[in-house]
Amino acid sequence: MIQAFIFDMDGVIIDSEPLHFEVDMETMRYLGTEITKEELERFVGMTNPEMWAVLREERSLPQTVEEIIEYQLAAKIKALRERSYAPIDGIAELLDGLKGRGIPVGIASSSPRSFIEEVVAKFGIAPHFACVVSGEEVDKGKPAPDVYLEAARQLGADPRQCVVLEDSRNGIAAAKAAGMTCIGYVNENSGNQDLSMADRIVRSVRDILVEDL
Structure with a gap:
């Protein structure tokens, strides 16, 4: 039996990548430029500071990374609070199964802590x-x-x-670099992600059986 199960969050616990794409595109418009969802897909799984440092240099944006993130994060939390979301199908059952087996569970997400805490509080799964x-x-x-x-x-x-349960190329690379077993979850809303480095790929969280871990 495994010693621990670690979840990514965005695109795994909550189907939030469309929200991230939407707000990031709107943030770029606020900054006076445009970006497409496809151009943003390479950043899925990366932290905000790392993503905006790259985009700021590529687009010669005058604002600081901190200023950009302040605007972006406020918009994301506002949208999260105002909209109706539920955990991705199968997550509640997987969490219950892990608890029943006494397997410790954690979250390792690229999102800021404030956004992570908003999500787990909204779902009542903290x-x-x-x-x-x-x-x-x-x-x-x-x-x-x-x-x-x-x-x-x-x-x-x-x-x-x-x-680890992951939905992005960057996340799977991180899990494998840590020496962990990684399950890749195919979430179409996470964009065109190469999950080939995963040890196993599933199209439904319900396909993950705790007794098989």
């Missing part, structure tokens, strides 16, 4: 998670392994005995 780690709280975000290694440390688990 008690399920023994740890929450934001990619902005470690030295390097995904695809570097830092966020997953920190989650394993907080869970008291050997990284080699952890299973």
Whole structure:
């Protein structure tokens, strides 16, 4: 039996990538330029500071990364609070199954902690998670392994005995770099993601059976 199960959040627990794409495109318009969803797909799984540092340089944006994120994050949290969301199908049952087996569970997400906390509070699932780690709280975000290694440390688990659920190329690369087993979840709303590095690929969270981990 595995020692811990670690979830990515966006596109795995909540189908939030359309929200991220929408707000990021609107943020770019606010900054006086345009970007397409397809152009944003390469950043799925990365932290806001890393994404905006690249875009700021590529587009020669005069605003600081901090100023951009302040606008973007406020818009995302506002939208999250105002709209109706539910956990991705199968997540509640998977969390219950892991709890029933006594397997510690964590979140390792590239989103800011404030956004992560908004999501788990909205869904009422915070008690399920023994740890929450934001990619902005470690030295390097995904695809570097830092966020997953920190989650394993907080869970008291050997990284080699952890299973990760991810929906993005960058996230899977991070999990594998951490030495973890990774399940790739195909979420069409996460854009064109190469999940080939995953140990297993599923199209439904319900296909993940705790007794098989």
